[in-house]
Amino acid sequence: MSVDFCVQERCSPASMSIIMHVDANSAYLSWTATHLLEQGYPVDLRTVPAVIAGDPANRHGIILAKSIPAKKFGIGTADSLMEARSKCPSLIVQPPDYDLYLHCSDAMYEILSRYSDRIQRYSVDECFLDYTGSVKALGDPLAAAQEIRQTIKRELGFTVNIGVSSNKLLAKMGSELEKPDKVHTLFPSEIREKMWPLPVGELFMVGRATTRKLRRINITTIGDLAQADPHHMHSLLKSHGDLVWRYANGLDDAPVIPNDRIIQKGVGNGITMRYDVTTEEEACPVILSLCERVGMRLRRLGCRASLISIHLRTADLSGWYSHQRQMDTYTRSTTVLYRWACRLFRECWRGSPIRQISVGVRELLDARMHQISIYDFRTLEKEDALSDTVDRIRKTFGERSIVRGVFVNTPMAPIDGGVNDGDYIMMGGYRNEDLG
Amino acid sequence: MKILAKPIDTIVVFKEAKRPMPYRFRVTEGDGRVMDIIVDRIFSIDERKVAGIRSYIYRCQSIVNGVEKDYELKYILDDAKWQLYKM
Numbered sequence: 001m002s003v004d005f006c007v008q009e010r011c012s013p014a015s016m017s018i019i020m021h022v023d024a025n026s027a028y029l030s031w032t033a034t035h036l037l038e039q040g041y042p043v044d045l046r047t048v049p050a051v052i053a054g055d056p057a058n059r060h061g062i063i064l065a066k067s068i069p070a071k072k073f074g075i076g077t078a079d080s081l082m083e084a085r086s087k088c089p090s091l092i093v094q095p096p097d098y099d100l101y102l103h104c105s106d107a108m109y110e111i112l113s114r115y116s117d118r119i120q121r122y123s124v125d126e127c128f129l130d131y132t133g134s135v136k137a138l139g140d141p142l143a144a145a146q147e148i149r150q151t152i153k154r155e156l157g158f159t160v161n162i163g164v165s166s167n168k169l170l171a172k173m174g175s176e177l178e179k180p181d182k183v184h185t186l187f188p189s190e191i192r193e194k195m196w197p198l199p200v201g202e203l204f205m206v207g208r209a210t211t212r213k214l215r216r217i218n219i220t221t222i223g224d225l226a227q228a229d230p231h232h233m234h235s236l237l238k239s240h241g242d243l244v245w246r247y248a249n250g251l252d253d254a255p256v257i258p259n260d261r262i263i264q265k266g267v268g269n270g271i272t273m274r275y276d277v278t279t280e281e282e283a284c285p286v287i288l289s290l291c292e293r294v295g296m297r298l299r300r301l302g303c304r305a306s307l308i309s310i311h312l313r314t315a316d317l318s319g320w321y322s323h324q325r326q327m328d329t330y331t332r333s334t335t336v337l338y339r340w341a342c343r344l345f346r347e348c349w350r351g352s353p354i355r356q357i358s359v360g361v362r363e364l365l366d367a368r369m370h371q372i373s374i375y376d377f378r379t380l381e382k383e384d385a386l387s388d389t390v391d392r393i394r395k396t397f398g399e400r401s402i403v404r405g406v407f408v409n410t411p412m413a414p415i416d417g418g419v420n421d422g423d424y425i426m427m428g429g430y431r432n433e434d435l436g
Numbered sequence: 437m438k439i440l441a442k443p444i445d446t447i448v449v450f451k452e453a454k455r456p457m458p459y460r461f462r463v464t465e466g467d468g469r470v471m472d473i474i475v476d477r478i479f480s481i482d483e484r485k486v487a488g489i490r491s492y493i494y495r496c497q498s499i500v501n502g503v504e505k506d507y508e509l510k511y512i513l514d515d516a517k518w519q520l521y522k523m
Binding site: 035107108157 | 438487
């Protein structure tokens, strides 16, 4: 069925929208694979059992992404590396490279922006594109979607799935239909045939807990949910019931909210340590090395933050606790963040050995606009200038080219962590209310 | 040609707003031997963005150890670094 026909048949003039959802296939793995091939790596990770995982020697051995051949061995995301190796001894393991992933995401966004100026970066590997205004100039949406898919493959070396529909929900569901490297339409007229036979757990916003509840009342497919009584759904799941019932019927009026960078509500950095921290003297350098990266990320974003938090996880991984505080001023200085983080640590640490520490900041503000303090604005200006200079040196000569004296002749990394541990939206995306 | 992706020391000519043109480069072999190569001809320059990393690929020709050889040099824009990419 041609797209034009679907649009004319199903959409009233008020809802004549064409929305595309572009989703990179096995993003982390395929981006790493593409980069390695470019460096002369002998095999394409996408074609062999391979995973992206942290370093098990540092107790970071969790699977972040897997290839399709690895999936056939029963390896799943969030499995431990040991578990995965027992399922497939010849498994290839590569570490994550988040800077590379942001490069890939930016490049994908750049290609999409040739087709529309209304693009919502939903997460690092997903974008919504409102093609409605481009139909006149660029023509048939399905042909454009195919062109986008091919351009990304040819120029960037990785594959994407594209869902084309009249709203965001259906476009997203469409892009999930059959992978990899495919374009699917899922217009309202096609819901019954393409979406309703799928298991209810495949529907966006239906997680494991909701699936369990729905199964109990014999709702196993999206079609069952769509045809259920909406009042019944409301009484069972409250407002979430209304939402998933609407989604099952392909109803979604959320607009594409353009954002040229991946929306970030906070910046965080955490580390699982090789040894357990038992004293404050041991904890402070770890906190400093985490704050170094938080500060760098904050400055790269061009933001200041006013809320700082610290999360601690005990050595047996059984419990964790956190503490947060509003700082006196909006800051982007590593030193200021470090002082506050240490204060939080002292206030909340219960004395038991610690295995994981994370530092996060929220309530971000554009770095150019902030309330200065009459007491210490000169010191703060100096702190900012110092931080900027250190960043420039690190950018030009490498991250380890300038480090704090406290780390000299110690086995500790001067800048540690590497995965955003806060609200950084890497994969999975967020809902519309998060954009407010 | 095989992908080598070997970092090299390079002397480059910058002309007005044009792309940087490699003039000669030094490559260190696996056994530690250093080889200086003058870029005799540049056939083409292509811009690439594989994995989102912007680079220029120069298809070149030089006399290496008395033999005429085709090879590719790569300039990675974000890192401002040169590689002997393929030979």
